[in-house]
Amino acid sequence: MTTRLIKGFHVSQASVGLRLIHWLLGIVIHIPALLYFQFKKRKQPATATLLDQQMIQQLSTDYDQRIDYFNRDPNENEKQAFISKEYALLKKTEQQYRLNYPQFFEQLLQSRRFLLLTLVPGFFLYLFYLIYHHGLIRFIFERLVATVFVIFSVIVIVFTLLYFSPQDPAQNILGDQATAAQRENFEALFGLDQPYLVQLTDRLHGFITFDLGTTYQGNEDVLLNIENRFPVTLTLAFLSLVLAIAIAVPIGIISAVKVQSFWDYSFMFLALIGLSIPSFWQGLIFILTFAIELDWLPSTYIPGQFASLIMPVIVLGTGLSATIARMTRSEILEVMHEDYIVTAKAKGLSNRRIFTKHALPNAWIPILTVIGLQFGAMLGGASVTEKVFNIQGLGSYIVDKQFIPDIPAILAGVVYIAVMISVVNLLVDLLYALLNPRLRAELND
Amino acid sequence: MTTQQIKQHDRYKHGQFALVLSLVFTIFFLYQAFIHLTTVYTLLALAFLIESIIQSVLLHRLVKEGITPVAHSKLTRALTLLQVFSLFSGNVFTASFGFRLRQEKETISYTFMTYIFIADVFLVALTALNIFKPYVTNSFLVILISLVVLTVTDGLLIHYLKPDLMETKQLTARMRLLIIFLVITALTGNVIRLLLSYQLYIHYIQTDVSKREQSSQFWQKITRSFTAMLGLLFIVIIFSLSWMSTFTFVESFAVENNYQTLLLEPSLTHPFGTDNFGRDVYSRVVRGGVISLSIGVLTTLIPMLIGGVLGAISGYFHPLVDQTVMRILDALYAIPGILLAIAIIAAFGSNTTNLVIALSIGAIPMFARTMRANVLMIKNLEYIEASRAIGESEWKILFKHIVPNALAPMIVRATLAIGTAVIATSSLSFLGLGVEPHVPEWGNVLRVGSTYLETEPYLAIFPGLSIILLVLSFNFLGDGVRDALDPKMH
Numbered sequence: 001m002t003t004r005l006i007k008g009f010h011v012s013q014a015s016v017g018l019r020l021i022h023w024l025l026g027i028v029i030h031i032p033a034l035l036y037f038q039f040k041k042r043k044q045p046a047t048a049t050l051l052d053q054q055m056i057q058q059l060s061t062d063y064d065q066r067i068d069y070f071n072r073d074p075n076e077n078e079k080q081a082f083i084s085k086e087y088a089l090l091k092k093t094e095q096q097y098r099l100n101y102p103q104f105f106e107q108l109l110q111s112r113r114f115l116l117l118t119l120v121p122g123f124f125l126y127l128f129y130l131i132y133h134h135g136l137i138r139f140i141f142e143r144l145v146a147t148v149f150v151i152f153s154v155i156v157i158v159f160t161l162l163y164f165s166p167q168d169p170a171q172n173i174l175g176d177q178a179t180a181a182q183r184e185n186f187e188a189l190f191g192l193d194q195p196y197l198v199q200l201t202d203r204l205h206g207f208i209t210f211d212l213g214t215t216y217q218g219n220e221d222v223l224l225n226i227e228n229r230f231p232v233t234l235t236l237a238f239l240s241l242v243l244a245i246a247i248a249v250p251i252g253i254i255s256a257v258k259v260q261s262f263w264d265y266s267f268m269f270l271a272l273i274g275l276s277i278p279s280f281w282q283g284l285i286f287i288l289t290f291a292i293e294l295d296w297l298p299s300t301y302i303p304g305q306f307a308s309l310i311m312p313v314i315v316l317g318t319g320l321s322a323t324i325a326r327m328t329r330s331e332i333l334e335v336m337h338e339d340y341i342v343t344a345k346a347k348g349l350s351n352r353r354i355f356t357k358h359a360l361p362n363a364w365i366p367i368l369t370v371i372g373l374q375f376g377a378m379l380g381g382a383s384v385t386e387k388v389f390n391i392q393g394l395g396s397y398i399v400d401k402q403f404i405p406d407i408p409a410i411l412a413g414v415v416y417i418a419v420m421i422s423v424v425n426l427l428v429d430l431l432y433a434l435l436n437p438r439l440r441a442e443l444n445d
Numbered sequence: 446m447t448t449q450q451i452k453q454h455d456r457y458k459h460g461q462f463a464l465v466l467s468l469v470f471t472i473f474f475l476y477q478a479f480i481h482l483t484t485v486y487t488l489l490a491l492a493f494l495i496e497s498i499i500q501s502v503l504l505h506r507l508v509k510e511g512i513t514p515v516a517h518s519k520l521t522r523a524l525t526l527l528q529v530f531s532l533f534s535g536n537v538f539t540a541s542f543g544f545r546l547r548q549e550k551e552t553i554s555y556t557f558m559t560y561i562f563i564a565d566v567f568l569v570a571l572t573a574l575n576i577f578k579p580y581v582t583n584s585f586l587v588i589l590i591s592l593v594v595l596t597v598t599d600g601l602l603i604h605y606l607k608p609d610l611m612e613t614k615q616l617t618a619r620m621r622l623l624i625i626f627l628v629i630t631a632l633t634g635n636v637i638r639l640l641l642s643y644q645l646y647i648h649y650i651q652t653d654v655s656k657r658e659q660s661s662q663f664w665q666k667i668t669r670s671f672t673a674m675l676g677l678l679f680i681v682i683i684f685s686l687s688w689m690s691t692f693t694f695v696e697s698f699a700v701e702n703n704y705q706t707l708l709l710e711p712s713l714t715h716p717f718g719t720d721n722f723g724r725d726v727y728s729r730v731v732r733g734g735v736i737s738l739s740i741g742v743l744t745t746l747i748p749m750l751i752g753g754v755l756g757a758i759s760g761y762f763h764p765l766v767d768q769t770v771m772r773i774l775d776a777l778y779a780i781p782g783i784l785l786a787i788a789i790i791a792a793f794g795s796n797t798t799n800l801v802i803a804l805s806i807g808a809i810p811m812f813a814r815t816m817r818a819n820v821l822m823i824k825n826l827e828y829i830e831a832s833r834a835i836g837e838s839e840w841k842i843l844f845k846h847i848v849p850n851a852l853a854p855m856i857v858r859a860t861l862a863i864g865t866a867v868i869a870t871s872s873l874s875f876l877g878l879g880v881e882p883h884v885p886e887w888g889n890v891l892r893v894g895s896t897y898l899e900t901e902p903y904l905a906i907f908p909g910l911s912i913i914l915l916v917l918s919f920n921f922l923g924d925g926v927r928d929a930l931d932p933k934m935h
Binding site for chain 2: 146149150151153154156157158161162164165166167260262265266272273275276277278279280281284285287288292376377379380381383384387395398399401402403405410414417418421422425
C-alpha cells in the first residue's frame, strides 16, 4: 500500500500540472507538514559544525598538495581565497542534496501512523496517488476526465451558438401580433431575459441535475421527450453498427486476402458506391422498391414492429459498412507488408496461420478505432434517415425543433448525442488500452 | 511478357473494368428497353452489347499479343479503333480503353488530350439535347457550333500529340501556341485543359529538375489510374456543362413555373421530366451542378485552411498551445458535422452562406488533427534542425519548411472530403435547412421529387443519380490522389 502511494507521489512530481493538483488536493496536510519540516530544518545546522571543520581541513590539505605538485611557493592569501571559494561551492551542492520537502513528505508517507492520522483530510490526495501510481488506471481516469470536459464544452458551444442567434423564439411562437408585454412575459417565463452567464450556468446546472427545462412550444418536459425518443435512435444506431461490422469486416478480409482479384475490385467498387450514396436518396429508393412496388416492408417506422426497422438499419449502416470495409482491407494489407510477416513466412508458416496468428491480431486494433470514430458520423446521419422513414428519434427531434429555435430541446438533443458518441469513443479507447499489449506496456512504464 | 504479367498490367485491368461496366450498362439498358419498349433504350442496349463483345474479344487477343500496339495484328488494331468510336454511343469505359491501347508508351499529354476530347464530346451531346426544347437561347447555336469545332480540333490534336509532346526539349513557337490555345479554351470549364497546359509549362519552363520530376511522377500515376481519370472526367463534364449553361440553357425552364408542363414523364424534350411547378428537371440539375460543386469545394477549402493553420500551430509550438487548441477542437469533434450544422443553421437562419459556414466549422477538427499529426512527425526531422541551426525564425520554419511537406495527407483528405461535403449539403437541403428552396441545388431538386415518389419516381431518381455520380467521381479521384501521394503504397 505505502509503496503504491509513494510511486503515485513520484509520478505526481513529474509535471507542473500534476504537482499543482497534488498541492491543491493535499493543502490540509501540506500546511502542517511544511511547518513541521521548517521546524526540523532549523534544528539541523547545529550538528553540522563539526563536519564544517573537517571540510576546511580537507580543503587546506588539498591546496597544499596542489602547490606541491606545481612546485610553487605557498601563499597564505591565495590559500584562504581558495578555501572560501571551494567551501561556498561545496555548501551549495550540499544544500541541494540536503533533505528537501518532497523527500521529507515521502518519508512521512512511509510511516503507517502518519497515514492513519491523516486519512480523513488527505483522502483525496491519497486517492490521487493511488490513481496515478498505475499507468492503466491513470489513463482510464484521465480519459474519463476528458470525456466530462468534452461534454461540458459541447454544452457551452451549442448554448453559445443558440444564445447569439438573431432568431427570436418569442416572435416565432407568439406570432407578429403579440404585444410587447406578452413577449416580455414569455421571455421572463423561460429566463430569456437573464444575462448570458446566468443562463449558461442554469443550463449546466440543469444538465447535472437532469432538469432540462421545458420546450418553448407546447411546454413539454424536454427530459421526458428525450427519454421517449432516445431508445429508438439507440436501437437504430446499435443495429446498424452490428450489421455494418458483420458485413464489412468479412468483406474487407476477403478483399485483403485476395488482393487485386476480381472479388477485391468488385467489393471495393461496391464500397465506394456505398460511400457515395446520400442516405436520404437510398432511403427513398428503398421505400420506392420494397414498400411501394414490391410491398414487402412497411414504408415508415411503426413502433414495436421489427420489420419496419429493417430498411432504416440498412440505410444507416451502408455508409458505415463502406468505410469499415475499406479500412479493414487497407489495415490488413499494411500489416501484411510488415517485417514480422516476412519472418513468419520465412519460418514456413502456412498462409492461414500467418493470417490468423499474426496479421489479424495486429490489424484489428486500428479497425476498432475507425469503427469508434465512424459511429459519431453515423449518429449525425441518423437525423436524416429518421426523417426519411418518419422515425420519432432523437435526430428528427432536433430537426423538428430547430425552426423556432427551441433552445432547450436542441441543446438537449445535441448534447445527448454528443454524450453517446463520447461514451462510445471512451469505450473504444479503453478497449484499445486493455487489449493492445504495446500500449499497455507503455502505460505501465 | 508472360500471360501473368499482361494480366497484372494496368491496361489489361482497365480493359476488364471497362468490360464489366459495359456489361452492367448493357443489362440495365436491356431491362429498360424491355419495360418501356422505347427505341432509344433498345438502340443503346444493342450498341453496348456489341461494344462489350468487342471488348471481350480484344481482351482475349491482348493476352495473346501483348499490350503494346506494335505487336498487335491488323485485326486487333481495327478492333481498338472501333472501340474508340464507341464513345459516340456514350460508352466512356470502352472508348477510354481504346484510346489508351492506341499509344505506344503512356504519356501524360496524350492521356490528358484524350480525356479532354471525351469531355468535349459529352459537353456537345448534353448541350445539344436542348434542340428538342420549344426554343433555345440566342447564343445557343453559336456556342454549339464552336463547341463542335473545338471537339474536332481536339480530335486532330490527339493525333498530333501521339508522339510524345515532351520529347522535344526546346520550347517551340508551336508549343507556345498550343499552351495559349489550351488556356483560352479552358474557359469552357474544362479543367483538364488547364492541367495539360500546366504540364507543358512545367516541362518547358521549370528549371528545377527535382520539382519537374516530382510533378511528372505524380501526374504519371494519376493518368495511369483509369478510375482516377474517369472521376476527373465526370467532374469536368458536370462542371463545364453547368458552367456553360448560362449561355446554352434557357434559365426560365429551370426556375420559372410553367403550368402547361406539370409533372411530365421523361422524354427527349424533358430528359428528366418536369416537376410539380412545370420546371424542366434536366435544366435544373444542369444549372444546379455549379452550385452543388462550389458549395462542396468551398466547405472543404475553408476548413482545410483554418484547420491546417490551427493544426500546424498546435503541432509546432509549446505543448500548452497544443493542449488548448486541441481540447477545444475535441469538443467540436464530439458533435457530428450534420448536427452542428443543424444547430448553427437553427441559430442563424438557413441560407447558402450560413450553410457553408456551418459545414466548414464541423470539418475543422478533422483537418487540424491531420495537419498536427504530420507536423509533429516532420518537426523532428534533421532538416528542420538544420534550418533552426542557421537561425531562421520559427514562423518561417513552420510555414516554409514544415507545412509544404505536410500537405500531401491534407490534399488526400480534402479530395475525399469534397464528396462528403456534397452529400452533407444535399442532405441539409433535403431537410429544408440548406440553400433557399427556389435555388436549383441538387438536394432541393430531390426534395421536390421525393414528395411524388409513388407516382413520379423519376423526379427523385435522376437528381439522386447525379449526386451519386459526382460524389463517386470525387471518391475515385481521391483514391487516385492518395495512391499517387502515399509513399507507403510503394
